[in-house]
Amino acid sequence: MFYQGSPLSVPSTRSAEFTQISDRIVEVLRRRVGKDERAAKPHDWYTAAVYTLRDAVIDRWMDSTRRTYETKGKRVYYLSLEFLIGRLLRDALSNMGMTRAMEQALADHGFDLATLEELEPDAALGNGGLGRLAACFMESLASLDIPAYGYGIRYVNGMFRQRIDDGWQVELPETWLAHGNPWEFERRESAYRIGFGGDIVMQGDRAQWNPGEQVEAVAVDTPVVGWRGKRVNTLRLWTANAIDPIKLDAFNAGDHFAALEDDLRASSLVRVLYPADSSPAGQELRLRQEYFFTSASIQDILRRHVQFHDDVRTLPDQAAIQLNDTHPAVAVAELMRLLTDVHGLDFDEAWDVTRRTIAYTNHTLLPEALESWPLPLFERLLPRHMQIIYAINSRVLREAGKAGMDGAAIAAISLIDEGGERRVRMANLAFAGAHSVNGVAALHTDLMKSTVFADLHKLYPTRINNKTNGVTPRRWLQQCNPGLTAILKDAIGDTFLGDAAELSALNALAGDAALGERVAEVKRANKVALAAHLKDLTGIRLDPDALFDVQVKRIHEYKRQLLNLIETVALYDQIRSHPERNWVPRVKIFGGKAASSYHNAKLIIKLAGDIARRINSDPSVGGLLKVVFVPNYNVSLAERIIPAADLSEQISTAGMEASGTGNMKFALNGALTIGTLDGANIEIKDRVGDDNIVIFGLTAEEVAEQRANGYNPRAVIEGSRELQQAVSAIASGVFSPDDPHRYAGLMGGLYDHDWFMVAADFDSYHAAQREVDRRWQDQPGWRTSAIRNIANVGWFSSDRTIGEYAREIWGVLK
Ligand SMILES: *Cc1c(COP(=O)(O)O)cnc(C)c1O
Numbered sequence: 001m002f003y004q005g006s007p008l009s010v011p012s013t014r015s016a017e018f019t020q021i022s023d024r025i026v027e028v029l030r031r032r033v034g035k036d037e038r039a040a041k042p043h044d045w046y047t048a049a050v051y052t053l054r055d056a057v058i059d060r061w062m063d064s065t066r067r068t069y070e071t072k073g074k075r076v077y078y079l080s081l082e083f084l085i086g087r088l089l090r091d092a093l094s095n096m097g098m099t100r101a102m103e104q105a106l107a108d109h110g111f112d113l114a115t116l117e118e119l120e121p122d123a124a125l126g127n128g129g130l131g132r133l134a135a136c137f138m139e140s141l142a143s144l145d146i147p148a149y150g151y152g153i154r155y156v157n158g159m160f161r162q163r164i165d166d167g168w169q170v171e172l173p174e175t176w177l178a179h180g181n182p183w184e185f186e187r188r189e190s191a192y193r194i195g196f197g198g199d200i201v202m203q204g205d206r207a208q209w210n211p212g213e214q215v216e217a218v219a220v221d222t223p224v225v226g227w228r229g230k231r232v233n234t235l236r237l238w239t240a241n242a243i244d245p246i247k248l249d250a251f252n253a254g255d256h257f258a259a260l261e262d263d264l265r266a267s268s269l270v271r272v273l274y275p276a277d278s279s280p281a282g283q284e285l286r287l288r289q290e291y292f293f294t295s296a297s298i299q300d301i302l303r304r305h306v307q308f309h310d311d312v313r314t315l316p317d318q319a320a321i322q323l324n325d326t327h328p329a330v331a332v333a334e335l336m337r338l339l340t341d342v343h344g345l346d347f348d349e350a351w352d353v354t355r356r357t358i359a360y361t362n363h364t365l366l367p368e369a370l371e372s373w374p375l376p377l378f379e380r381l382l383p384r385h386m387q388i389i390y391a392i393n394s395r396v397l398r399e400a401g402k403a404g405m406d407g408a409a410i411a412a413i414s415l416i417d418e419g420g421e422r423r424v425r426m427a428n429l430a431f432a433g434a435h436s437v438n439g440v441a442a443l444h445t446d447l448m449k450s451t452v453f454a455d456l457h458k459l460y461p462t463r464i465n466n467k468t469n470g471v472t473p474r475r476w477l478q479q480c481n482p483g484l485t486a487i488l489k490d491a492i493g494d495t496f497l498g499d500a501a502e503l504s505a506l507n508a509l510a511g512d513a514a515l516g517e518r519v520a521e522v523k524r525a526n527k528v529a530l531a532a533h534l535k536d537l538t539g540i541r542l543d544p545d546a547l548f549d550v551q552v553k554r555i556h557e558y559k560r561q562l563l564n565l566i567e568t569v570a571l572y573d574q575i576r577s578h579p580e581r582n583w584v585p586r587v588k589i590f591g592g593k594a595a596s597s598y599h600n601a602k603l604i605i606k607l608a609g610d611i612a613r614r615i616n617s618d619p620s621v622g623g624l625l626k627v628v629f630v631p632n633y634n635v636s637l638a639e640r641i642i643p644a645a646d647l648s649e650q651i652s653t654a655g656m657e658a659s660g661t662g663n664m665k666f667a668l669n670g671a672l673t674i675g676t677l678d679g680a681n682i683e684i685k686d687r688v689g690d691d692n693i694v695i696f697g698l699t700a701e702e703v704a705e706q707r708a709n710g711y712n713p714r715a716v717i718e719g720s721r722e723l724q725q726a727v728s729a730i731a732s733g734v735f736s737p738d739d740p741h742r743y744a745g746l747m748g749g750l751y752d753h754d755w756f757m758v759a760a761d762f763d764s765y766h767a768a769q770r771e772v773d774r775r776w777q778d779q780p781g782w783r784t785s786a787i788r789n790i791a792n793v794g795w796f797s798s799d800r801t802i803g804e805y806a807r808e809i810w811g812v813l814k
Pocket residue numbers: 127128129130132552553554633634635638659660661662663665
């Protein structure tokens with residue numbers, strides 16, 4: 001048996017388990033890594049440690065699979081173009097209860113587990129929140145003992161690595177697979193052909209699609225370990241091979257490139273993740289990627305079902321397919337195609353099976369992020385799917401007609417956008433083909449009903465439901481913040497790790513000064529550690545006694561890093577004008593990637609750097625204010641930054657952030673939130689209470705109202721002295737003397753349209769920041785608020801979220 005529970009609860013005595021692991025590592029190092037102990041380098045020991053752990057994981061993995069077969073359990077299939085996993089070693093060790101034993105075993109050979117962990121590259125197969133949600137869900141599915149597969153793409157390069165050159169973002173390929181990946185298993189027996197293009201011939205009343213080109217999808221599996229090793233599920237990522245990797249005749253004739261063309265075309269499919277999470281990539285390659293992984297996954301699901309249950313008509317009893325946003329929405333047409341063309345069901349029967357199997361999660365209402373494809377492109381690449389979509393559409397429109405809907409409603413419901421260039425609407429396809437359509441926070445779900453899906457909601461009024469997002473407390477509390485975890489265990493026991501709702505026991509201790517001090521000590525230690533790391537990364541020295549004020553997330557205008565930066569400039573101005581006041585020392589930490597084609601987002605990164613340089617080198621602020629932009633924000637950085645944050649910036653324009661999950665991670669680690677009434681912030685406020693969060697700004701309703709009634713940002717800016725001074729300082733080049741007009745356009749945009757209501761919310765935000773200062777000056781009060789946050793956000797565990805999906809959508813839990 002291995003140790004159960006976290007390393008912190010295990011006495012530090014050496015044990016038989018440790019000796020066994022210590023011997024195993026040496027054995028593995030020799031036999032599988034091919035190195036002698038004396039010659040082995042740190043990365044060899046890292047690999048040996050993973051293989052040793054993996055052996056233990058594999059036993060549970062096979063056991064889990066066998067259990068599902070024996071009980072004929074219904075499986076959940078989570079289809080996602082993104083899985084933002086981060087590192088796996090610490091997660092798997094901890095969930096297997098092996099952390100302490102591994103630590104001791106490595107120490108025995110003169111290695112430090114924490115140092116070796118740093119050698120593991122982040123699996124960055126996602127952009128941000130949506131991909132990280134998929135990763136948290138995989139962990140919770142295993143922890144709740146639900147049989148599940150995650151399906152996605154094994155990107156060779158994934159999300160780009162961000163370098164900051166002279167303040168500008170530069171995108172570099174992430175080479176996470178360069179030294180192999182000890183976690184994965186290629187499954188050559190699970191390979192499928194994926195077609196594109198070609199034509200359709202009718203055989204009787206059955207259509208047969210003859211694709212013009214094909215690639216082979218091959219499964220690569222990674223085990224996902226649940227809490228306490230209860231279950232190990234599979235993350236199945238698809239890689240692409242050419243059917244005919246080399247045309248020898250062409251090669252021998254000297255045309256080497258043409259000979260390898262198919263191979264190149266196949267590998268380009270799985271090369272990179274589109275680095276845009278909320279703008280349509282628009283490229284054919286993106287549509288090819290979506291169909292590639294969706295088709296492979298649906299073929300795999302049907303193959304497994306038929307193998308064990310024979311009849312495709314019982315699919316909904318054995319399989320629940322969840323679409324993470326519209327990227328896999330073509331699943332609706334693909335499942336219909338396979339059920340009708342291959343398995344011979346008639347259209348009605350296939351439609352019934354499809355809709356009872358598929359469910360869809362919507363992640364955004366931003367119009368530019370609602371996927372649609374030009375009809376000619378879709379038809380050329382997927383001609384058979386286009387026919388099926390027309391057939392589905394005529395059925396849906398018939399139902400709308402029967403329900404007495406008018407022309408405008410019918411046009412809004414249609415799967416084809418007929419306005420201007422005809423396009424296929426993926427959200428409408430997903431909505432029509434699913435029995436459940438969920439939003440990811442209460443406000444977002446309400447807005448789905450009243451805005452983008454208003455007409456579809458009228459036609460199918462029971463389909464939309466809410467599943468507020470969550471995060472796994474194992475990664476986002478226990479593993480990233482072992483110091484805090486130890487204190488919480490002392491205070492309330494360790495059941496909160498398996499059931500985060502148990503954190504509420506802390507409420508009884510919220511005013512306990514001794515606990516407050518211990519929590520503050522851990523926070524300070526985390527800040528010292530982060531400061532040291534940021535000193536290495538950026539050269540900037542930070543005072544761990546200052547308030548660490550953090551905004552880390554994708555850079556996007558709706559997330560309003562600009563509001564924070566302008567407020568930083570206003571604060572800087574005030575500190576210089578009134579140095580005698582009792583200012584709270586602050587460190588402003590920013591981090592995040594901008595989509596490579598998103599000009600303003602990249603300019604905002606540059607602005608953060610320009611503001612940082614000026615403020616950090618100004619002796620007149622006397623160290624009261626420091627600004628730092630952390631390059632290459634990713635999961636591993638988040639795990640360092642979040643436990644060290646005092647203040648969590650969640651300041652999106654109300655109505656635009658579907659949920660947010662960063663907000664949950666910060667609160668769970670005892671940061672107070674400054675935020676708008678947007679996404680899950682609202683539900684966080686309801687749980688932690690008004691005294692333990694700082695809310696400001698327009699509500700979603702007020703934003704809509706102002707936009708409708710002719711919002712005049714120029715008047716607002718001219719009416720606010722602080723705002724006007726800050727905006728004109730930035731616009732006139734105070735922070736960019738090398739290029740004084742650099743921000744003239746960005747600031748001009750605020751005067752002219754300010755779609756994201758930065759000006760409208762500025763005064764309220766500025767006042768809220770001074771409220772934060774006041775609360776900080778009462779340290780005992782701040783500590784109580786921090787504990788109240790930890791105590792009351794257990795509900796935002798992804799275990800709770802997955803429990804709701806399981807019971808209310810998938811029908812897999814009682
Ligand atoms: C949680 C997380 C996100 C999502 O953050 P939001 O603030 O909700 O946008 C993005 N990136 C990483 C690396 C994360 O861990």
